[in-house]
Amino acid sequence: xxxxxxxxxxxxxxxxxxxxxxxxxxxxxxxxxxxxxxxxxxxxxxxxxxxxxxxxxxxxxxxxxxxxxxxxxxxxxxxxxxxxxxxxxxxxxxxxxxxxxxxxxxxxxxxxxxxxxxxxxxxxxxxxxxxxxxxxxxxxxxxxxxxxxxxxxxxxxxxxxxxxxxxxxxxxx
Numbered sequence: 386x387x388x389x390x391x392x393x394x395x396x397x398x399x400x401x402x403x404x405x406x407x408x409x410x411x412x413x414x415x416x417x418x419x420x421x422x423x424x425x426x427x428x429x430x431x432x433x434x435x436x437x438x439x440x441x442x443x444x445x446x447x448x449x450x451x452x453x454x455x456x457x458x459x460x461x462x463x464x465x466x467x468x469x470x471x472x473x474x475x476x477x478x479x480x481x482x483x484x485x486x487x488x489x490x491x492x493x494x495x496x497x498x499x500x501x502x503x504x505x506x507x508x509x510x511x512x513x514x515x516x517x518x519x520x521x522x523x524x525x526x527x528x529x530x531x532x533x534x535x536x537x538x539x540x541x542x543x544x545x546x547x548x549x550x551x552x553x554x555x556x557x558x
Contacts, residue, residue: 393423393424393425393448394422394423394424394425394486394487394554394557395424395425395426395427395450395484395485395486396419396424396425396426396427396485396486396487396488396489397427397428397481397482397483397484397485397487397488397489397500397504397509398412398415398416398419398426398427398428398434398435398438398485398488398489398490398491399428399429399434399481399482399488399489399490399491399493399496399497399500399501400412400433400434400435400490400491400492400493400497400517400519400521401433401434401491401492401493401494401497401517401519402429402431402432402433402434402435402496403432403433404433404434404491404492404517404518405518407516408433408434408437408491408492408517408518409433409434409436409437410437411437411491411514411516411517412433412434412435412436412437412438412441412491413437413438413440413441413444414441414543415437415438415441415489415491415514415543415546416437416438416439416440416441416442416443416444416445416447416449417441417442417444417445418441418543418546418547419438419441419442419447420441420442420443420444420445420446420447421445421447421558422547422550422557422558423447423557423558424447424550424557425447425448425449425450426438426439426442426447426448426449426450427449427450427452427481427484427485428449428450428451428452428481429451429452429453429454429477429478429481429496430450430451430452430453430460430461430462430465430468430469431451431453431454431460431461431462432462434491434492434493434517435451435462436462436464439451439462439464439465440462440464442464443464443466448466448467449464449465449466449467450465450466450467450468450469450484451465451467451468451469452469452471452477452480452481452484453468453469453470453471453477454471454472454473454474454475454477455470455471455472455474456470456471456472457470458470475496475499478496478499478500478503479500479503481500482500482501482503482504482507482509483503483504483507483509485504485509486509486510486554487509487510487511487512487550487553487554488500488501488504488509488510488511488512489511489512489513489514489546490511490512490513490514490520490521490524491513491514491517491519491521492517492518492519492520492521492522493517493519493520493521494519494520497519497520497521498520501520501521501524501529501537502529505529505530505532505537506532508532508534510535510538510553511537511538512537512538512539512540512546512549512550513525513537513538513539513540514540514543514546515539515540515541516541524537525537525538525539526538526539
């Protein structure tokens with residue numbers, strides 16, 4: 386926590402549940418970055434991008450919150466520190482999007498798109514890591530409608546994402 390912030394930042398990380406292996410590796414590296422910066426990872430708690438980012442964050446001692454679609458705690462990937470069972474199915478996407486001070490998207494299908502839309506409607510900054518495909522790559526740089534004050538920010542690397550986070554939120558560890 387820095388400045389007047391009373392709690393660590395929370396990143397809602399969204400993306401495919403069954404992505405190609407290179408996207409899982411991207412998610413792991415993202416998790417390591419967020420963990421190193423002291424940013425809590427919030428995700429859907431399942432596999433793919435969610436498991437990759439969870440594993441990376443935990444490897445650096447980070448906190449990971451998994452918001453799972455069923456009522457079963459054991460549904461979460463083993464890297465989640467805290468599990469929130471919702472029993473809501475895909476409707477839990479709104480919770481995931483709103484639980485972050487910002488959203489980072491990697492790839493993604495319809496579920497990821499819904500989370501990006503909820504984040505946009507509620508004014509959460511959205512960053513995409515380029516190269517994962519899916520909706521994240523398609524919407525990088527876009528402005529979804531007149532509601533948003535900023536465009537979805539496309540980042541070509543983790544270093545670029547870190548710079549963007551520092552520009553947006555000020556000093557980070």
